Amino acid sequence: MSKTIKIFSVWLLLLSFAGQVAAYATQFADSSETLRLHWNTRLIPIAFSTSLIKPNPYIKPDSDITGAVERSLETWEKAANIKFQVSWTDKQSISPTGKSGDGISLVTVAQTTENILLFGDDANVVSARTRVFFNRKGSITEADIVLNPYEQFSTDGLFGTFDFEATLTHEIGHLLGLEHSSISGATMHGQQGKNGVYNLSSFSSRTLAEDDISGIRALYGANSAEEKCCGAISGKLLQATGRPAKEFQVWAEGAESGRVAAGVLTNADGTFRIEGLLAGQYRLYAQDAGRDATKSFSVEELGEVSLGKGKTAVIFKKLKSETKDFDVRYVGFNGQISELAVPINGGKSYLIYVGGKNLDSGKVSIGFNSPYLTVTPKSLINHNYGADVSVISFEVNVAAEIPLGEYSFFIKSKGANTEFAVGSLTVETFINQWNSYRLLTDE
Ligand SMILES: [Zn+2]
Numbered sequence: 001m002s003k004t005i006k007i008f009s010v011w012l013l014l015l016s017f018a019g020q021v022a023a024y025a026t027q028f029a030d031s032s033e034t035l036r037l038h039w040n041t042r043l044i045p046i047a048f049s050t051s052l053i054k055p056n057p058y059i060k061p062d063s064d065i066t067g068a069v070e071r072s073l074e075t076w077e078k079a080a081n082i083k084f085q086v087s088w089t090d091k092q093s094i095s096p097t098g099k100s101g102d103g104i105s106l107v108t109v110a111q112t113t114e115n116i117l118l119f120g121d122d123a124n125v126v127s128a129r130t131r132v133f134f135n136r137k138g139s140i141t142e143a144d145i146v147l148n149p150y151e152q153f154s155t156d157g158l159f160g161t162f163d164f165e166a167t168l169t170h171e172i173g174h175l176l177g178l179e180h181s182s183i184s185g186a187t188m189h190g191q192q193g194k195n196g197v198y199n200l201s202s203f204s205s206r207t208l209a210e211d212d213i214s215g216i217r218a219l220y221g222a223n224s225a226e227e228k229c230c231g232a233i234s235g236k237l238l239q240a241t242g243r244p245a246k247e248f249q250v251w252a253e254g255a256e257s258g259r260v261a262a263g264v265l266t267n268a269d270g271t272f273r274i275e276g277l278l279a280g281q282y283r284l285y286a287q288d289a290g291r292d293a294t295k296s297f298s299v300e301e302l303g304e305v306s307l308g309k310g311k312t313a314v315i316f317k318k319l320k321s322e323t324k325d326f327d328v329r330y331v332g333f334n335g336q337i338s339e340l341a342v343p344i345n346g347g348k349s350y351l352i353y354v355g356g357k358n359l360d361s362g363k364v365s366i367g368f369n370s371p372y373l374t375v376t377p378k379s380l381i382n383h384n385y386g387a388d389v390s391v392i393s394f395e396v397n398v399a400a401e402i403p404l405g406e407y408s409f410f411i412k413s414k415g416a417n418t419e420f421a422v423g424s425l426t427v428e429t430f431i432n433q434w435n436s437y438r439l440l441t442d443e
Pocket residue numbers: 017018019170174180190
């Protein structure tokens with residue numbers, strides 16, 4: 001079996017959530033994107049259908065569904081000033097499309113006509129979907145979640161199934177008003193893998209990335225336990241031509257840790273705003289998020305920001321807009337490449353793959369902003385995955401004391417242009433046992 005076929009087999013495993021990838025982003029009530037969707041109450045009612053706990057073919061028997069529901073809601077409650085009011089109901093079907101629903105925000109997995117309609121033609125590529133109802137003022141009045149009854153869910157990492165808790169946590173982000181994030185490794189990232197991608201359990205999205213936390217705090221503020229919340233960074237970017245830098249990914253990382261704090265995409269006029277950040281020291285970057293490799297620009301550092309609580313830092317910048325001679329599209333692990341972040345653990349080393357265009361181990365180097373990550377010298381090698389994609393791999397060494405969260409690596413060409421794989425390494429508590437010993441000498 002050729003390597004090319006291997007890639008396509010990964011794509012089959014790689015099922016996406018609904019919608020488009022758009023940064024840590026909020027949903028809007030209007031096309032001009034001024035009315036941000038959010039609940040007008042801090043106590044949000046949510047009803048779980050008994051279809052989730054009655055024996056059914058869509059959920060692996062003996063799964064800990066009630067435990068996963070509790071943990072998933074708590075995960076969001078800890079991050080922001082919201083509480084859920086939970087009930088269980090025999091109701092099976094969500095409200096049909098229309099101006100308003102029945103007022104009950106339902107989570108269901110029942111295979112009813114109304115629920116299946118929500119998936120349209122995507123019934124075999126999407127794990128779950130959320131329909132949000134809102135009024136003219138942008139207040140969410142109801143949000144219904146359907147877990148795709150053509151898929152199977154579990155809570156024990158069974159390969160070939162979706163993780164129930166990870167899926168639910170992502171969909172509750174939509175229920176609360178969040179859109180997809182462009183930060184790999186964020187719970188609100190638009191791609192979710194089934195258990196088995198990279199030969200690992202897909203538990204990453206059970207826990208929130210700092211990016212998810214910033215996003216939800218932008219909508220609801222932090223709960224009272226968090227004293228350093230919140231500040232914002234806003235600004236405007238222009239290309240060298242003077243045109244607005246539209247759809248550029250702008251992200252902030254902890255100046256000391258190098259951990260990704262939050263990222264957004266710039267608007268059509270080049271403006272951006274990152275809210276919900278803890279007071280502290282951040283480094284800011286901008287990178288062309290365009291999918292067309294031939295038109296994309298090298299990353300640029302926007303500077304360092306000292307952010308006070310309740311303050312907004314402002315950055316205006318004209319970018320140099322240097323074009324790149326390569327493109328990073330995928331990361332990978334265990335020989336597979338995809339758009340999913342790779343889960344890693346502190347105190348271990350891992351072989352990380354990168355896929356894209358014009359990637360050649362002889363012409364590029366790998367680096368990190370985080371002092372907790374280093375690359376093993378001379379570990380960079382080429383792989384043959386066929387003509388459509390160039391793939392290289394390197395070994396990353398992760399310091400034992402690295403804080404949990406999302407980290408980036410960058411690829412720099414000899415021509416000095418650089419691209420970041422933003423947040424594509426996610427330090428998790430669940431074990432990635434596939435650490436490498438091969439390149440370590442004195443074990
Ligand atoms: Zn989604």
